[in-house]
Amino acid sequence: MSERRARASTVDKRNRLLDATEEIMLRDGYAAVSSRSVAARVGINPPLVHYYFATIDDLFVAVLRRRSLRNVARMAEALAAAEPLTQWWRLASDPRGSALFIELIAAANHRPALRAEVGEVAREVREMQIERLRSLLPEYGIDPEAIAPALVAAAMQGLAFGLVQDQGAGYDTATADAAAGMNRLLSRLEQRRAAAVSGS
Amino acid sequence: MSERRARASTVDKRNRLLDATEEIMLRDGYAAVSSRSVAARVGINPPLVHYYFATIDDLFVAVLRRRSLRNVARMAEALAAAEPLTQWWRLASDPRGSALFIELIAAANHRPALRAEVGEVAREVREMQIERLRSLLPEYGIDPEAIAPALVAAAMQGLAFGLVQDQGAGYDTATADAAAGMNRLLSRLEQRRAAAVSGS
DNA sequence: GTCTATATTGAGATAGAC
DNA sequence: GTCTATCTCAATATAGAC
Helix, strand or coil, rough: CCCCCCCCCCHHHHHHHHHHHHHHHHHCCCCHHHHHHHHHHHHCCCCHHHHCCCHHHHHHHHHHHHHHHHHHHHHHCCCCCCCCHHHHHHHHHHHHHHHHHHHHHHHHHHCHHHHHHHHHHHHHHHHHHHHHHHHHHHCCCCCCCCCCCHHHHHHHHHHHHHHHHHHCCCCCCCCHHHHHHHHHHHHHHHHHHHHHHHHC | CCCCCCCHHHHHHHHHHHHHHHHHHHCCCCHHHHHHHHHCCCCCCCHHHHCCCCCCCCCCHHHHHHHHHHHHHHHHHHHHCEEEEEEEEHHHHCCHHHHHHHHHHHHHHCHHHHHHHHHHHHHHHHHHHHHHHHHHHHCCCCCCCCCCCCHHHHHHHHHHHHHHHHHCCCCCCCHHHHHHHHHHHHHHHHHHHHHHHHHH
């Protein structure tokens, strides 16, 4: 019965359109997303895309919503894990997720509807991170007065984005050295925290 | 004689086209750059843009080259200044320059000709920063074995890009707190270095 | 739900007159 | 150098048949 693929339900088709959109964004950038390109990838006709997503803005917003629902949950898990900073770093420097967010952010810069959504997600995630860092930094032996939680959060995300971007584009900016250095730093911090927490 | 503006020389016109391109990129994003939009801003006809820059890729590459010539020189100055890290930070977190680079990098992600140029500039700047950090980090009281120069360089740039991006887009991600924290950190580091250098 | 057909808009680029 | 005119292509989106 491999031939007789059941007619995809509306929800399935929506998800396949979102998958296709993500793949196009990752491979060719957000500017390559169009009703034509998405339709071609899914194997339907361009106008049908508009049946599911009235405008291209709606499509981008849906991609963002689906991703960020997952990612907010994953960030919450990471921050509650045994080695929070390390898990956060793994999540932030995951090429797939980050590369997609870079495209969404770039797209949002000239799509107001998308910008509002991105802003909301960014705010929520950052708030969660900062709140967690308030109690976490002392455990890692870092004085929150000396190094502000907001600074740590912004640096983690900015660093991860930069590394993923440079690696993805193939820029020769010593990304391997930076990543290795970050991993060494993280393991030292986790060791320090483990000792401090068990000792208290 | 304010009325009788002299016919702009070829070089002037080229520069005016580059200025217009930058302004459009900053205001509406790189995707808004076209022979039509640039021509309208300068007050000439679209085909004339192609006379000066055969393709839109050439136009983007020229914008990048002009900017990066300035910025590489400025980075070299910053790294040689009395307070190198502070000057570097000022330069990296300058909204105008950074916002433009964000657009160029996003554009480069789907314009191979531009990508090659961006990669070359990124590599050159990063190499310069890392080389300088090798001798600089110990002066700031930072062990380069513990915190790798490549990591510091990537973090500085990533942090600055993130802050500028979030501020520009109006995202409420505690950017003011992060910036204030960075300034505090920098002044402590500069004090430490001043003491260490004068004391040796 | 899915298609064909099409309206509209704007892009990049070129030809050729002046 | 600068213009008008135009070619070609692809984008978003809608109308309407099936």
